[in-house]
Amino acid sequence: MTSPRRIALVTGASRGIGRSTALALAGDGFDVAFTARTVTEGEGSVPGRTTREAGVLHSVPGSLDSTTAAIQALGVRALPLRMDLADPAGPAAVADLLLEQWGAPTVLVNNAVHHVPHARFLELDLGDLRDSLESNLVRQVALVQALLPAMVAAGGGIVANMCSGSASIDPPGPPGEGGWGLAYAAAKAGFGRIAGAVNAEFRDQGIRAFNLEPGFVVTESGRARGGTDQIEARGFTGAPVEASGRVIAWLARSGHDDPEANALLGTVIDAPRLSARLP
Numbered sequence: 005m006t007s008p009r010r011i012a013l014v015t016g017a018s019r020g021i022g023r024s025t026a027l028a029l030a031g032d033g034f035d036v037a038f039t040a041r042t043v044t045e046g047e048g049s050v051p052g053r054t055t056r057e058a059g060v061l062h063s064v065p066g067s068l069d070s071t072t073a074a075i076q077a078l079g080v081r082a083l084p085l086r087m088d089l090a091d092p093a094g095p096a097a098v099a100d101l102l103l104e105q106w107g108a109p110t111v112l113v114n115n116a117v118h119h120v121p122h123a124r125f126l127e128l129d130l131g132d133l134r135d136s137l138e139s140n141l142v143r144q145v146a147l148v149q150a151l152l153p154a155m156v157a158a159g160g161g162i163v164a165n166m167c168s169g170s171a172s173i174d175p176p177g178p179p180g181e182g183g184w185g186l187a188y189a190a191a192k193a194g195f196g197r198i199a200g201a202v203n204a205e206f207r208d209q210g211i212r213a214f215n216l217e218p219g220f221v222v223t224e225s226g227r228a229r230g231g232t233d234q235i236e237a238r239g240f241t242g243a244p245v246e247a248s249g250r251v252i253a254w255l256a257r258s259g260h261d262d263p264e265a266n267a268l269l270g271t272v273i274d275a276p277r278l279s280a281r282l283p
Contacts, residue, residue: 168189
């Protein structure tokens with residue numbers, strides 16, 4: 005009898021941490037469904053880092069097409085799904101397509117982020133604040149809600165949420181001078197509470213939810229938007245892009261009652277530090 009195929013869903017996987025995580029899971033034998041906004045290589049762009057660059061778009065590499073090819077090269081199936089967190093219907097549509105085509109995932113990685121330019125406090129447009137909260141918190145909740153019942157019915161799994169130090173650390177300077185804006189940090193702070201709520205209600209039904217802090221990773225988007233040198237100058241040293249993927253793959257291999265993995269429930273996992281200790 006053949007074992008059932010293991011399925012993962014990784015959001016925001018056209019580049020950076022998401023792509024690296026998708027490839028780590030594929031390398032561990034998972035069939036990987038993944039989302040991104042950019043379908044074809046060469047079409048990707050991100051807005052300027054701050055509101056003082058209004059209207060600026062920076063080209064970035066990465067796409068559903070290129071990640072598909074990289075996953076398939078590892079000998080597993082790839083299911084590219086276009087999703088933009090700015091679209092209220094996006095999470096439900098992705099969940100429906102995944103469940104219809106492949107079934108419930110064993111691993112759900114919430115990595116996607118909707119870029120709202122960082123604004124200084126008195127320059128923060130409240131519409132941008134609402135946009136960030138809707139996209140980076142409410143729609144993330146919607147995706148988890150849409151998939152959890154099927155994951156429970158299929159026997160459980162893990163939810164891995166990519167958090168941010170901006171949720172708990174005060175910015176060392178204003179946006180544009182080594183700091184970040186409230187709209188992003190506030191949404192990430194709320195996002196960091198999803199795992200605890202899920203564990204409180206679904207831990208006994210086979211679901212474990214983890215928060216991971218990837219560290220300050222200079223991704224393709226961050227490099228294109230600029231300003232990363234100023235953040236590094238404030239004491240935030242670069243972290244390896246592959247660290248979170250290695251940790252998530254390890255969590256996925258751990259059993260539901262694994263004491264080492266379960267000791268991390270209710271914490272924010274320092275992915276670079278843990279990754280460095282893994283074999």
